[in-house]
Amino acid sequence: MxxxxxxxxxxxxxxxxxxxxxxxxxxxxxAVSVSATTRSPREGETDGVHYHFWTHERFNKAIADGEMLEYTLYSGSGRYYGTPKAHIAEELESGRxxxxxxxxxxxxxxxxxxxxxxxxxxxxxxxxxxxxxxxxxxxxxxxxxxxxxxxxxxxxxxxxxxxxxxxxxxxxxxxxxxxxxxxxxxxxxxxxxxxxxxxxxxxxxxxx
The missing domain is CATH 3.40.50.300 (P-loop containing nucleotide triphosphate hydrolases)
Known part of the structure; x- marks a missing residue:
């Protein structure tokens, strides 16, 4: 495949x-990748659908463990946004x-x-x-x-x-x-x- x-x-x-x-x-x-962020969900947003809503601790651990394909820390808000690797790897291996x-x-x-x-x-x-x-x-x-x-x-x-x-x-x-x-x-x-x-x-x- x-x-x-x-x-x-x-x-x-x-x-x-x-x-x-x-x-x-x-x-x-x-397939569409779902980004991760440390900001709080807005009205109508669902975890895992619109974003993965993570704590700063969870996000920092993902960075340290090499789980992020890319990420950015916005200095103005102090919030992280990024792309976890796992879902992308699964979809690509499946041929999608x-x-x-x-x-x-x-x-x-x-x-x-x-x-x-x-x-x-x-x-x-x-x-x-x-x-x-x-x-x-x-x-x-x-x-x-x-x-x-x-x-x-x-x-x-x-x-x-x-x-x-x-x-x-x-x-x-x-x-x-x-x-x-x-x-x-x-x-x-x-x-x-x-x-x-x-x-x-x-x-x-x-x-x-």
Whole structure:
């Protein structure tokens, strides 16, 4: 059985990456990684579904035991966010593709630890469109929106570190999902992912 593919999706807040990831999970059987955090659950959030809500002690032990694929400590809040390894390893070994939707810093950590990970950076068709989306949510103050726009420009400067760039919002969300599926299909044909099969064919020399 072939291993599944690990996708890491990042992009500015408001670019629609969460919607794309959700559709891939619901309609195309992609597994989705659940992050761990030391913050308290918000109303409507369920442990193990939205996040693994851990104590600082549990999170620090996971780091010390090498259980985290990536993690970040946000100095302003003192909260940890990160990705446990175990679930990802299980899904990949079962042959199922899995997606992580994480910040740029975490994506860079994963690329160092798992070079085979496929990094996808999702962007809006324009920064004007991004601003319109953030305003259209109607959930954030003007100051928060400005902070998100500023952060988006910082993230864009690291887009060159990713394997693929997808523009979300040029047409339909379904087209963006199709682009992700096209990437998955192409990645399965990479030479590095098929060397075992080639070696099996070579081993048949003289036995055919």
């Amino acid at each position: 072939k291993r599944g593919l690990l996708f890491v999706v990042s992009g500015p807040s408001g670019c629609g990456k969460g919607t794309v990831v959700s559709l891939l999970q619901k309609e195309h059987d992609f 593709d899995i997606i992580l939707e994480i910040e740029v810093d975490g994506a860079m950590q994963i690329k160092k630890r798992m070079p085979e990970a496929i990094l996808v950076f999702m962007v809006p068709p324009s920064m004007k469109a991004l601003r319109a989306r953030l305003i259209g949510r109607g959930t954030e103050s003007a100051d928060v929106i400005e902070a998100r726009i500023g952060r988006a420009y910082e993230e864009l400067r690291l887009a060159h570190c990713y394997d693929y760039i997808i523009v979300n919002g040029e047409n339909s969300i379904e087209e963006t999902v199709r682009k992700m599926l096209d990437i998955a299909a192409a990645e399965r044909f990479r030479t590095a992912r098929n060397t075992d099969f080639i070696n099996t064919l070579i081993s048949e020399q003289g036995k055919e």
